[in-house]
Amino acid sequence: xxxxxxxxxxxxxxxxxxxxxxxxxxxxxxxxxxxxxxxxxxxxxxxxxxxxxxxxxxxxxxxxxxxxxxxxxxxxxxxxxxxxxxxxxxxxxxxxxxxxxxxxxxxxxxxxxxxxxxxxxxxxxxxxxxxxxxxxxxxxxxxxxxxxxxxxxxxxxxxxxxxxxxxxxxxxxxxxxxxxxxxxxxxx
Amino acid sequence: xxxxxxxxxxxxxxxxxxxxxxxxxxxxxxxxxxxxxxxxxxxxxxxxxxxxxxxxxxxxxxxxxxxxxxxxxxxxxxxxxxxxxxxxxxxxxxxxxxxxxxxxxxxxxxxxxxxxxxxxxxxxxxxxxxxxxxxxxxxxxxxxxxxxxxxxxxxxxxxxxxxxxxxxxxxxxxxxxxxxxxxxxxxx
Amino acid sequence: xxxxxxxxxxxxxxxxxxxxxxxxxxxxxxxxxxxxxxxxxxxxxxxxxxxxxxxxxxxxxxxxxxxxxxxxxxxxxxxxxxxxxxxxxxxxxxxxxxxxxxxxxxxxxxxxxxxxxxxxxxxxxxxxxxxxxxxxxxxxxxxxxxxxxxxxxxxxxxxxxxxxxxxxxxxxxxxxxxxxxxxxxxxx
Amino acid sequence: xxxxxxxxxxxxxxxxxxxxxxxxxxxxxxxxxxxxxxxxxxxxxxxxxxxxxxxxxxxxxxxxxxxxxxxxxxxxxxxxxxxxxxxxxxxxxxxxxxxxxxxxxxxxxxxxxxxxxxxxxxxxxxxxxxxxxxxxxxxxxxxxxxxxxxxxxxxxxxxxxxxxxxxxxxxxxxxxxxxxxxxxxxxx
DNA sequence: GATGAATGAGAGTTCATTCAT
DNA sequence: AATGAATGAACTCTCATTCAT
Numbered sequence: 001x002x003x004x005x006x007x008x009x010x011x012x013x014x015x016x017x018x019x020x021x022x023x024x025x026x027x028x029x030x031x032x033x034x035x036x037x038x039x040x041x042x043x044x045x046x047x048x049x050x051x052x053x054x055x056x057x058x059x060x061x062x063x064x065x066x067x068x069x070x071x072x073x074x075x076x077x078x079x080x081x082x083x084x085x086x087x088x089x090x091x092x093x094x095x096x097x098x099x100x101x102x103x104x105x106x107x108x109x110x111x112x113x114x115x116x117x118x119x120x121x122x123x124x125x126x127x128x129x130x131x132x133x134x135x136x137x138x139x140x141x142x143x144x145x146x147x148x149x150x151x152x153x154x155x156x157x158x159x160x161x162x163x164x165x166x167x168x169x170x171x172x173x174x175x176x177x178x179x180x181x182x183x184x185x186x187x188x
Numbered sequence: 189x190x191x192x193x194x195x196x197x198x199x200x201x202x203x204x205x206x207x208x209x210x211x212x213x214x215x216x217x218x219x220x221x222x223x224x225x226x227x228x229x230x231x232x233x234x235x236x237x238x239x240x241x242x243x244x245x246x247x248x249x250x251x252x253x254x255x256x257x258x259x260x261x262x263x264x265x266x267x268x269x270x271x272x273x274x275x276x277x278x279x280x281x282x283x284x285x286x287x288x289x290x291x292x293x294x295x296x297x298x299x300x301x302x303x304x305x306x307x308x309x310x311x312x313x314x315x316x317x318x319x320x321x322x323x324x325x326x327x328x329x330x331x332x333x334x335x336x337x338x339x340x341x342x343x344x345x346x347x348x349x350x351x352x353x354x355x356x357x358x359x360x361x362x363x364x365x366x367x368x369x370x371x372x373x374x375x376x
Numbered sequence: 377x378x379x380x381x382x383x384x385x386x387x388x389x390x391x392x393x394x395x396x397x398x399x400x401x402x403x404x405x406x407x408x409x410x411x412x413x414x415x416x417x418x419x420x421x422x423x424x425x426x427x428x429x430x431x432x433x434x435x436x437x438x439x440x441x442x443x444x445x446x447x448x449x450x451x452x453x454x455x456x457x458x459x460x461x462x463x464x465x466x467x468x469x470x471x472x473x474x475x476x477x478x479x480x481x482x483x484x485x486x487x488x489x490x491x492x493x494x495x496x497x498x499x500x501x502x503x504x505x506x507x508x509x510x511x512x513x514x515x516x517x518x519x520x521x522x523x524x525x526x527x528x529x530x531x532x533x534x535x536x537x538x539x540x541x542x543x544x545x546x547x548x549x550x551x552x553x554x555x556x557x558x559x560x561x562x563x564x
Numbered sequence: 565x566x567x568x569x570x571x572x573x574x575x576x577x578x579x580x581x582x583x584x585x586x587x588x589x590x591x592x593x594x595x596x597x598x599x600x601x602x603x604x605x606x607x608x609x610x611x612x613x614x615x616x617x618x619x620x621x622x623x624x625x626x627x628x629x630x631x632x633x634x635x636x637x638x639x640x641x642x643x644x645x646x647x648x649x650x651x652x653x654x655x656x657x658x659x660x661x662x663x664x665x666x667x668x669x670x671x672x673x674x675x676x677x678x679x680x681x682x683x684x685x686x687x688x689x690x691x692x693x694x695x696x697x698x699x700x701x702x703x704x705x706x707x708x709x710x711x712x713x714x715x716x717x718x719x720x721x722x723x724x725x726x727x728x729x730x731x732x733x734x735x736x737x738x739x740x741x742x743x744x745x746x747x748x749x750x751x752x
Numbered sequence: 753g754a755t756g757a758a759t760g761a762g763a764g765t766t767c768a769t770t771c772a773t
Numbered sequence: 774a775a776t777g778a779a780t781g782a783a784c785t786c787t788c789a790t791t792c793a794t
Contacts, residue, residue: 006753022295024212027788039789041754049789104294107210123346136349136357137364140340143347144361147339148332155331158311161324169324173332176325194778215763227764229779237764382774398671400588403767415768417775425768482668483586499722512725512733513740516716519723520737523715524708531707534687537700545700549708552701570757591784602759604787609757613785755794763787770780 007045009035014052019101023053023108050112057114060098063091064121071128078182081129082175085145088125089171092153100154122146129178138181145177195233197223202240207289211241211296238300245302248286251279252309259316266370269317273333273362276313280341281355288342310334317366319373326369333365383421385411390428395477399429399484426488433490436474439467440497447504454558457505458551461521464501465547468529476530498522505554514557521553571609573599578616583665587617587672614676621678624662627655628685635692642746645693646739649709652689653735656717664718686710693742695749702745709741 013034017026028049032039046052067087074080092099102109102118109115130142152170159166201222205214216237220227234240255275262268280287290297290306297303318330340358347354389410393402404425408415422428443463450456468475478485478494485491506518528546535542577598581590592613596603610616631651638644656663666673666682673679694706716734723730 022212022298024210025296028790029788037753038755040756040791043790044753101295104298106292106294107289108213108295110210110292122343126343126346136353137360139347139349140336140344140354140357140361143339143343144332144336144365147335147343148328151331151335151339152328155310155314155335156328158314159327159331161327165324166328169328172325173328177332192778216765217763225778226780228766228781231765232778232780398588398674400586401672404769405767413774414776416770416777419769420774477671480670480674482670483665483672484589486586486668498719502719502722512729513736515723515725516712516720516730516733516737519715519719520708520712520741523711523719524704527707527711527715528704531686531690531711532704534690535703535707541700542704545704548701549704553708568757592786593784601757603785604760605758607786757792759789759791761788764785766784767782768780771778773776 006035006037006041010042010045010052011056015056015097015101018053018056018105019097023101023105053109053112054114056098056101057118060095060102061114061117061121063094064088064125067091068121068124068128071125076128076131078179081142081178081182084125084129085149085174085178086171088146089149089167089174092149093167096153099150103150103154130181134181135184138184141177141181141184145174145181148177149174194223194225194229198230198233198240199244203244203285203289206241206244206293207285211289211293241297241300242302244286244289245306248283248290249302249305249309251282252276252313255279256309256312256316259313264316264319266367269330269366269370270363272313272317273337273366274359276334277337277355277359277362280337284341287338291338291342318369321373322369323372326372329365329369329372333362333369336365337362382411382413382417386418386421386428387432391432391473391477394429394432394481395473399477399481429488430490432474432477433494436467436471436478437490437493437497439470440464440501443467444497444500444504447501452504452507454555457518457554457558460501460505461525461547461550461554464522465525465543465550468525469543472529475526479526479530506557510557511560514560517553517557517560521550521557524553525550570599570601570605574606574609574616575620579620579661579665582617582620582669583661587665587669617673617676618678620662620665621682624659624666625678625681625685627658628652628689631655632685632688632692635689640692640695642743645706645742645746648689648693649713649738649742650735652710653713653731653738656713657731660717663714667714667718694745697749698745699748702748705741705745705748709738709745712741713738 010031014026014031017031017034020026028039028042032042035041042052046055067084070087071080071084074083109118125146126143129146130139134142149170152166152173156166156170198219202214202219205219205222208214216227216230220230223229230240234243255272258275259268259272262271297306313334314331317334318327322330337358340354340361344354344358386407390402390407393407393410396402404415404418408418411417418428422431443460446463447456447460450459485494501522502519505522506515510518525546528542528549532542532546574595578590578595581595581598584590592603592606596606599605606616610619631648634651635644635648638647673682689710690707693710694703698706713734716730716737720730720734
């Protein structure tokens with residue numbers, strides 16, 4: 001049979017089930033059954049259950065780390081912020097199930113070691129997208145831009161319309177929010 | 189000793205622990221120990237663990253139901269939408285730990301019977317705050333207004349500043365988003 | 377409301393549920409709910425769960441004790457044995473649910489204190505209905521006569537026909553068995 | 565240590581304890597302790613407690629199914645019926661503890677899924693051993709033949725005498741009952 | 753690269769029972 | 774004559790994890 005790719009298959013099935021049912025409610029037995037291997041086989045590839053989730057997170061954390069690294073090298077202009085949102089949007093689309101998992105299992109993820117890591121990344125992102133001299137409302141706009149993208153990713157499925165169009169609209173609104181925030185500086 | 193109020197105390201402790209650690213990771217033993225009663229005592233007051241959470245949700249669902257009922261009786265004007273946000277903001281503040289729990293345990297809540305109920309309420313709210321003839325981006329603005337308030341409620345603690353000022357700013361941005369959306373109609 | 381008869385009502389409901397579901401599977405909560413009283417009320421009338429069952433058994437044990445007492449005063453003739461069966465048959469009909477309970481919960485009843493008592497009665501009955509000089513097959517006939525009546529009581533419901541006719545047939549066969557057994561003595 | 569045969573050992577111990585104390589009164593902890601394994605080990609071999617009992621029943625149901633299949637292929641003569649009893653007698657002896665369990669835990673077994681199955685088998689047997697034109701008393705004789713064997717199996721231990729002789733007598737009486745029933749047809 | 757067999761810890765739940773009121 | 778509140782002990786069952794093979 002197909003072999004050598006078991007590790008990858010475990011990750012795929014685990015992510016699917018974690019996203020669908022939640023981390024705690026997904027047992028290793030269930031994952032093993034989906035793969036038609038034994039639980040013990042999972043332990044050949046991963047040291048613990050948490051290890052599986054950590055391995056999944058690396059795929060998510062890397063693009064964000066790259067985004068942060070990129071943003072830190074750029075001038076803190078409006079264009080940079082807009083591009084950040086575009087890149088973040090792309091990252092979100094590229095790892096949708098993982099983000100969904102994150103979103104819906106925050107309580108669990110929080111004390112999963114990787115949890116702090118992830119929250120730190122988000123805080124860093126919000127720091128890079130706003131400026132110290134923004135008014136409070138403009139800071140909220142920046143943070144709102146990021147979270148609107150999160151919400152958009154999952155809640156927008158309850159709005160009807162062409163998926164592609166919906167995605168574009170979400171990005172448009174986010175970009176618009178940081179643009180307003182940035183211009184808001186002029187108001188002071 | 190303590191008498192008559194045990195049911196209430198269970199709800200308080202349960203909400204606290206559920207919000208802090210998550211639903212699955214909070215055992216009935218733990219709740220009982222915090223209250224210095226036995227697990228069996230919990231079962232005198234609630235039929236199941238899920239029952240505890242359901243009882244908590246009723247306190248949350250009621251204000252939202254009232255908000256929906258109110259909104260449905262109003263004309264679909266901009267002022268109505270703005271007032272909806274103000275009321276929703278107040279409801280959020282009045283039941284912050286519960287919202288935090290909701291937010292962070294979505295995967296769990298989803299199949300908790302009350303889960304669907306809650307999602308339905310949110311969908312209804314988003315329907316009441318937008319109009320069929322809004323452009324897609326304006327719809328996103330409306331939905332973003334609601335979710336920015338959610339996010340604001342919890343993520344804003346990582347932004348420094350006066351709490352009262354932060355809260356006001358979150359509401360301001362949300363109101364601004366629906367206002368833009370509503371005005372956007374003219375653009376078409 | 378009706379009062380003063382609670383004790384009786386408990387017995388009725390308990391017997392019904394014990395016979396239907398078994399002793400272990402019937403909880404005091406269930407009995408209390410059927411009666412629309414609290415569990416604690418049961419404890420006002422009976423010291424323990426076992427106590428309820430013991431009280432029920434007395435109603436069953438008494439007729440059998442009377443039958444035994446009567447039989448012991450009679451000559452050990454065929455006529456006596458036949459009359460014993462008729463009386464036993466009547467006792468069975470008069471306490472059908474209790475016999476059903478006995479029959480279907482032997483494992484439980486066995487170590488219920490009353491259990492030994494009941495078994496002793498049955499052994500005594502089988503001793504009174506046979507004679508020391510019967511051949512082994514004739515002893516089996518006598519015991520079979522008693523147990524055919526038991527089985528008849530419950531298994532015959534799966535045979536169609538007029539209930540009255542079925543009951544009469546069961547008694548007829550039982551009487552016939554002891555008659556054959558008694559006559560068998562001549563064969564030796 | 566012990567290897568490979570754990571499943572079998574569980575069945576053996578379980579049957580022994582179920583027969584001795586009843587199904588409900590035998591806990592998995594108790595079974596596990598007798599085997600010097602943990603409760604969880606039982607769950608490796610059987611999905612539930614009920615599953616253990618079901619597995620036991622298969623050993624009992626099979627011989628009876630074979631008996632039924634055999635009887636259905638035979639002419640409905642007296643000889644067939646007599647042979648049926650002989651075979652049933654053998655089946656009973658070969659699975660005595662299981663029959664004892666059945667007999668003494670009817671209330672429990674009834675809603676054990678396998679319960680209906682078993683009752684159906686008994687009803688089928690009683691149908692095969694009597695004829696539609698039998699008088700009611702003769703039907704009772706046939707059913708009595710089967711149940712005398714059941715009763716004989718367990719109650720006869722209270723009668724003294726050589727076990728082998730007792731067993732033979734039980735079978736003799738059962739055979740005699742169907743013979744009488746069959747001959748009874750001439751009386752009509 | 754994977755399995756079969758098992759474990760220890762703990763989960764949620766139910767039960768008969770008690771007792772102050 | 775009965776209730777409200779609670780307990781302690783037990784139960785069935787599930788989980789992540791281990792390890793010899």
